[in-house]
Amino acid sequence: MKVLITDxxxxxxxxxxxLFKQAGLEVVxxxxxxxxxxxxxxxxVDAFLLQYAPANRKVFEALPKLKxxxxxxxxxxxxxxxxxxxxxxxxxNSPDYGVHEVSSHAFAMALNLTRHLSFYDRDIxxxxxxxxxxxxxxxxxxxxxxxxxxGRIGKRFAHIARETFGRVIACxxxxxxxxxxxxxxxxxxxxxxxxADIISIHTPLNDETRNIVNKDVLKLMKPGSYIVNxxxxxxxxxxxxxxxxxSGQLGGLALDVLPIEPPGNHPLVSHPRTILTPHAAFFSRExxxxxxxxxxxxxxxxxxxxxxxxxxxQGTR
Numbered sequence: 001m002k003v004l005i006t007d008x009x010x011x012x013x014x015x016x017x018x019l020f021k022q023a024g025l026e027v028v029x030x031x032x033x034x035x036x037x038x039x040x041x042x043x044x045v046d047a048f049l050l051q052y053a054p055a056n057r058k059v060f061e062a063l064p065k066l067k068x069x070x071x072x073x074x075x076x077x078x079x080x081x082x083x084x085x086x087x088x089x090x091x092x093n094s095p096d097y098g099v100h101e102v103s104s105h106a107f108a109m110a111l112n113l114t115r116h117l118s119f120y121d122r123d124i125x126x127x128x129x130x131x132x133x134x135x136x137x138x139x140x141x142x143x144x145x146x147x148x149x150x151g152r153i154g155k156r157f158a159h160i161a162r163e164t165f166g167r168v169i170a171c172x173x174x175x176x177x178x179x180x181x182x183x184x185x186x187x188x189x190x191x192x193x194x195x196a197d198i199i200s201i202h203t204p205l206n207d208e209t210r211n212i213v214n215k216d217v218l219k220l221m222k223p224g225s226y227i228v229n230x231x232x233x234x235x236x237x238x239x240x241x242x243x244x245x246x247s248g249q250l251g252g253l254a255l256d257v258l259p260i261e262p263p264g265n266h267p268l269v270s271h272p273r274t275i276l277t278p279h280a281a282f283f284s285r286e287x288x289x290x291x292x293x294x295x296x297x298x299x300x301x302x303x304x305x306x307x308x309x310x311x312x313x314q315g316t317r
């Protein structure tokens with residue numbers, strides 16, 4: 001079996017190369033950014049180990065030998081899964097790595113917003129030294145934290161947040177009521193946005209969730225509320241969020257992910273009420289090793305058994 005590592009932003013892929021070599025698989029690497037580059041680089045390969053490159057019907061139909069795409073990460077929005085299923089291509093992911101890292105990062109962002117830490121820091125560096133410069137603070141114990149998406153990371157975030165915030169509510173229509181921890185109150189989306197003082201987003205990006213946080217739901221929030229997004233950039237309409245910041249509807253916005261990364265000179269970058277990190281919520285040395293090992297192992301297991309460890313789409317090739 002021949003594997004193409006289609007693209008990566010790690011310093012190197014020595015870890016993956018070692019795992020594939022040990023398994024007796026041939027490997028080539030590329031830095032593909034487009035469908036055409038994927039097709040050109042993948043002419044004679046059986047498997048893709050993919051990070052951000054766009055894989056869809058055009059790619060799958062042009063590469064009839066391709067059997068499996070394994071993606072670095074829990075999300076798989078760069079892979080058109082409907083096209084993969086139609087073309088018989090297996091899709092795998094790494095759904096259970098970095099849960100503690102992402103949930104901790106989101107919680108740190110939530111605390112930063114609700115305690116105005118970055119805002120204080122900016123004010124001091126411009127010569128303003130007063131506890132009221134960024135506005136009035138509420139006691140966290142009197143605040144309600146809302147969670148949009150209660151999967152592995154959302155549940156972990158809830159577990160951490162319950163010790164700080166007075167009430168934890170969550171909206172996730174795709175899990176049953178008995179999957180909600182006893183300290184998390186189940187609500188619908190409208191209630192979530194109307195009630196929460198701060199909302200942390202932990203849902204995948206798909207057709208249902210793309211731009212789901214937009215002006216229509218932002219206007220439901222209490223004036224001065226906060227949003228944290230460590231999930232996927234396309235979930236939040238950032239232009240609508242910018243308008244909400246400028247109007248005071250949002251008191252702050254913390255984003256680890258954006259629709260376009262890096263964001264260039266988007267106004268959010270220089271806005272005084274934003275906290276931005278460079279898609280880093282997943283990262284710790286341990287989590288990166290786990291992510292990369294599991295993504296590669298999907299292909300190694302497929303070569304041995306005909307099925308990856310973590311199946312997103314069951315193929316027929």
